[in-house]
Amino acid sequence: MRKYHALPVALLAALALTACQDGTGTQDEGAAKPQLTATANTAPTDAASDKAGDTAADTATVAKATKATKAAKAKGTSAKSTSTKGTKPGTAAAPAARVSCNGANTTVTAKPVRRPINHMLITVKNTGSKACDLTYYPVLRFDEMQWAPQPMEESKPQAVTTLAPGESGYAGVALSAADGSGSGGTTGRKLTVGFQGRTPHSSGGPSAIPQLPSEGLYYDSSLTVTYWLHDMEQALSY
Secondary structure, three states: OOOOOOOOHHHHHHHHHHHHHHOOOOOOHHHHHHHHOOEOOEOOOHHHHHHHHHHHHHHHHHHHHHHHHHHHHHHHHHHHHOOEOOEOOOOOOOHHHOEEOOOOOEEEEEEEEOOOOOEEEEEEEEOOOOOEEEEEEEEEEEOOOOOOOEEOHHHOOOOOEEEOOOOEEEEEEEOOOOOOOOOOOEEEOOEEEEEEOOOOOOEOOOOEOOOOOOOOEEEOOOOEEOOOEOOHHHHOOO
């Protein structure tokens, strides 16, 4: 029969104390070793062993509480840094949070340019409080014209032109053929700029009527327009 040796009273007390401290009723073998270490080959007294166990437990408890406090502060700081005042994180760029750009939330200008010749630049500035989308291309109408200029398909961007509050978008307009190949040339005195909605040829809201030069603008049957773009130079490159 296998013989069992009686454990010292101090060791039994240390094991019982450690099991109560870890809250699980079990003791890690490595955690008990510091309590059995003697100085100059002299075994510690019961009181010294108890004191060492209490000190280790107190130190572990303080360290654990400090770690938890730091983690909580870090989590709070992270949550605060990812949010913005008055808005929920991640919603600013969401399509549902944007509106269509139109004559009600923008200012629109239409001005002829020197280069390229026979061209006009339309500028739309978002004056609203929300980001707005300039979808497809502007629907232009001089005076009472009964046809709509066609878009330059090569100018179509890869994504919708979205304007943050204060930002501007552009469209270039080729008014007439430089080589005189256009027909039905006439001078326009009034220009209406229409905005499309989420689907092609749908209404995006109120139109805009930018002021034209006092002498008007000459255009012919070659009148074409670019898609809405973020870059002014790009809008005038077609």
